[in-house]
Amino acid sequence: xxxxxxxxxxxxxxxxxxxxxxxxxxxxxxxxxxxxxxxxxxxxxxxxxxxxxxxxxxxxxxxxxxxxxxxxxxxxxxxxxxxxxxxxxxxxxxxxxxxxxxxxxxxxxxxxxxxxxxxxxxxxxxxxxxxx
Amino acid sequence: xxxxxxxxxxxxxxxxxxxxxxxxxxxxxxxxxxxxxxxxxxxxxxxxxxxxxxxxxxxxxxxxxxxxxxxxxxxxxxxxxxxxxxxxxxxxxxxxxxxxxxxxxxxxxxxxxxxxxxxxxxxxxxxxxxxxxxxxxxxxxxxxxxxxxxxxxxxxxxxxxxxxxxxxxxxxxxxxxxxxxxxxxxxxxxxxxxxxxxxxxxxxxxxxxxxxxxxxxxxxxxxxxxxxxxxxxxxxxxxxxxxxxxxxxxxxxxxxxxxxxxxxxxxxxxxxxxxxxxxxxxxxxxxxxxxxxxxxxxxxxxxxxxxxxxxxxxxxxxxxxxxxxxxxxxxxxxxxxxxxxxxxxxxxxxxxxxxxxxxxxxxxxxxxxxxxxxxxxxxxxxxxxxxxxxxxxxxxxxxxxxxxxxxxxxxxxxxxxxxxxxxxxxxxxxxxxxxxxxxxxxxxxxxxxxxxxxxxxxxxxxxxxxxxxxxxxxxxxxxxxxxxxxxxxxxxxxxxxxxxxxxxxxxxxxxxxxxxxxxxxxxxxxxxxxxxxxxxxxxxxxxxxxxxxxxxxxxxx
Numbered sequence: 001x002x003x004x005x006x007x008x009x010x011x012x013x014x015x016x017x018x019x020x021x022x023x024x025x026x027x028x029x030x031x032x033x034x035x036x037x038x039x040x041x042x043x044x045x046x047x048x049x050x051x052x053x054x055x056x057x058x059x060x061x062x063x064x065x066x067x068x069x070x071x072x073x074x075x076x077x078x079x080x081x082x083x084x085x086x087x088x089x090x091x092x093x094x095x096x097x098x099x100x101x102x103x104x105x106x107x108x109x110x111x112x113x114x115x116x117x118x119x120x121x122x123x124x125x126x127x128x129x130x131x132x
Numbered sequence: 133x134x135x136x137x138x139x140x141x142x143x144x145x146x147x148x149x150x151x152x153x154x155x156x157x158x159x160x161x162x163x164x165x166x167x168x169x170x171x172x173x174x175x176x177x178x179x180x181x182x183x184x185x186x187x188x189x190x191x192x193x194x195x196x197x198x199x200x201x202x203x204x205x206x207x208x209x210x211x212x213x214x215x216x217x218x219x220x221x222x223x224x225x226x227x228x229x230x231x232x233x234x235x236x237x238x239x240x241x242x243x244x245x246x247x248x249x250x251x252x253x254x255x256x257x258x259x260x261x262x263x264x265x266x267x268x269x270x271x272x273x274x275x276x277x278x279x280x281x282x283x284x285x286x287x288x289x290x291x292x293x294x295x296x297x298x299x300x301x302x303x304x305x306x307x308x309x310x311x312x313x314x315x316x317x318x319x320x321x322x323x324x325x326x327x328x329x330x331x332x333x334x335x336x337x338x339x340x341x342x343x344x345x346x347x348x349x350x351x352x353x354x355x356x357x358x359x360x361x362x363x364x365x366x367x368x369x370x371x372x373x374x375x376x377x378x379x380x381x382x383x384x385x386x387x388x389x390x391x392x393x394x395x396x397x398x399x400x401x402x403x404x405x406x407x408x409x410x411x412x413x414x415x416x417x418x419x420x421x422x423x424x425x426x427x428x429x430x431x432x433x434x435x436x437x438x439x440x441x442x443x444x445x446x447x448x449x450x451x452x453x454x455x456x457x458x459x460x461x462x463x464x465x466x467x468x469x470x471x472x473x474x475x476x477x478x479x480x481x482x483x484x485x486x487x488x489x490x491x492x493x494x495x496x497x498x499x500x501x502x503x504x505x506x507x508x509x510x511x512x513x514x515x516x517x518x519x520x521x522x523x524x525x526x527x528x529x530x531x532x533x534x535x536x537x538x539x540x541x542x543x544x545x546x547x548x549x550x551x552x553x554x555x556x557x558x559x560x561x562x563x564x565x566x567x568x569x570x571x572x573x574x575x576x577x578x579x580x581x582x583x584x585x586x587x588x589x590x591x592x593x594x595x596x597x598x599x600x601x602x603x604x605x606x607x608x609x610x611x612x613x614x615x616x617x618x619x620x621x622x623x624x625x626x627x628x629x630x631x632x633x634x635x636x637x638x639x640x641x642x643x644x645x646x647x648x649x650x651x652x653x654x655x656x657x658x659x660x661x662x663x664x665x666x667x668x669x670x671x672x673x674x675x676x677x678x679x680x681x682x683x684x685x686x687x688x689x
Binding site: 065066069094095 | 162166167169171173176177180181184
């Protein structure tokens with residue numbers, strides 16, 4: 001459950017992205033199969049919400065059933081690292097845990113990333129990455 | 133079979149297919165119940181990653197192969213020899229140019245120590261020490277430098293080389309890349325330039341042709357084996373070959389030779405540079421073109437000396453030993469040098485002719501001056517005779533004055549024919565002689581009137597020396613005649629100098645009774661003073677008269 005108010009919202013073809021009052025960007029990916037184009041759209045939306053300063057991001061992938069390899073590479077790229085200071089992946093099933101685990105190993109991004117099953121815990125962890 | 137068993141079989145099959153190398157194999161993970169869907173998805177994703185990695189790896193390998201191919205083609209197509217040596221000095225890369233330069237194939241040298249392949253033994257110790265340092269530091273006496281060294285071809289020939297070496301580090305070990313260029317042509321061209329320069333210098337510096345020929349021989353020796361060298365010049369008057377220069381290990385200078393059927397005559401007849409090996413000699417002999425003259429040589433190389441379009445002789449080098457052979461390149465070079473030598477000979481001959489002609493002209497000019505002086509002496513003697521017969525003092529005085537003037541002119545001609553320089557008169561000596569002559573003519577005792585001359589380093593050409601002499605003669609005579617009446621004693625001084633602007637100042641001064649007030653040279657009616665005035669004009673000069681103390685005439689021109 002989101003406790004912080006949304007300051008600005010950007011919806012893409014596959015996700016809803018918003019900047020929270022506490023400085024965290026939150027994103028809910030609605031796509032069943034995430035494509036590179038969608039990944040690009042979402043990263044661009046996050047870049048716009050970050051206004052040039054890296055932000056911690058909470059990504060809800062509970063609805064995602066697969067992510068294309070190119071999309072995974074894009075999320076783990078240097079381009080993403082310019083926007084994201086840390087990412088908390090919110091999961092709720094063995095399926096999206098498998099997906100999330102790829103980001104911890106094979107597709108490890110150049111920013112801190114962690115898997116959570118609770119939004120609260122995720123928010124707590126991300127808070128340490130908020131720039132004062 | 134249960135559904136779960138079928139799924140497990142599916143997944144095992146997927147793993148086996150991927151393991152067999154088909155990385156594109158997938159299962160329909162989303163049709164499986166949880167948690168098999170996660171398992172299927174995981175395996176699918178791993179397959180995807182392996183497939184992606186495999187494609188990337190192939191790309192990298194292809195890229196590496198392309199680079200390797202590029203490197204190989206650059207190295208192999210290079211004009212310069214390129215070699216890579218590891219830190220022990222063993223050869224790893226040896227390109228085609230290196231093979232061409234040193235005569236060894238890549239297989240022959242690979243893995244061998246470089247110094248054993250092409251370095252002369254005198255470098256071995258230095259190479260050894262250099263590599264010991266290079267192994268540790270990547271530095272050494274040749275690293276990062278371009279040096280001129282000598283290398284040895286497989287056939288034993290020594291080759292002048294330019295070597296550039298750079299160091300590279302591979303897996304923490306140093307290796308060296310050497311780029312080697314054959315600089316034989318450059319060296320040859322430098323030697324040729326130097327030889328031609330020496331010949332050209334000698335053409336101007338040497339006194340005669342014989343001295344020049346000796347220098348030509350030494351210069352050719354810097355380019356070609358030329359222990360045996362001779363120059364044969366044809367003397368059309370006696371119809372013989374003369375050998376003004378003859379250096380030979382087997383033979384002495386044969387002296388003048390009537391034209392026969394030797395190789396020298398053959399080149400003289402045909403006007404073409406000729407390289408004669410034993411085979412060529414036999415062929416020419418068979419054709420009746422030549423016959424053997426002198427000790428047989430291995431190779432004989434002769435070129436015509438063509439001066440002003442006419443062949444004047446033949447220049448030759450020859451070898452008597454098998455190890456010394458001449459190539460067609462040597463033939464070209466020798467022909468070219470002979471052309472330069474011909475020019476030098478022409479220059480020297482022209483120079484000698486000019487010198488002889490100049491000496492003849494100088495002699496002639498001296499003779500002319502001598503004859504003029506003698507003729508003037510005759511005129512002076514005639515005037516002398518005339519004056520001894522005259523009774524009228526005025527006539528005697530006029531004749532004496534005329535005689536004095538004529539002798540002033542005669543003195544210049546005397547000085548010129550005695551002088552080394554026919555163009556200019558040394559005024560210092562001339563004025564000295566002139567003063568002595570005028571004082572003696574006026575029978576003036578030096579104890580009563582003396583003279584001082586201060587003229588040094590003034591040289592004038594005849595056109596200006598003669599008017600100067602006449603002016604001095606007139607003014608000294610005037611001083612002696614009018615400046616010191618009775619027993620009055622005094623001095624006459626003559627000073628002459630040139631200023632920086634090359635203007636001359638001539639001052640004739642006495643401390644006699646001076647000149648009457650209002651008297652001036654221009655207004656004077658006497659012939660002598662009118663002569664002075666006209667001569668100053670002739671010199672384009674100015675005259676200043678000062679009578680404050682005796683007489684002082686200053687002329688600037």
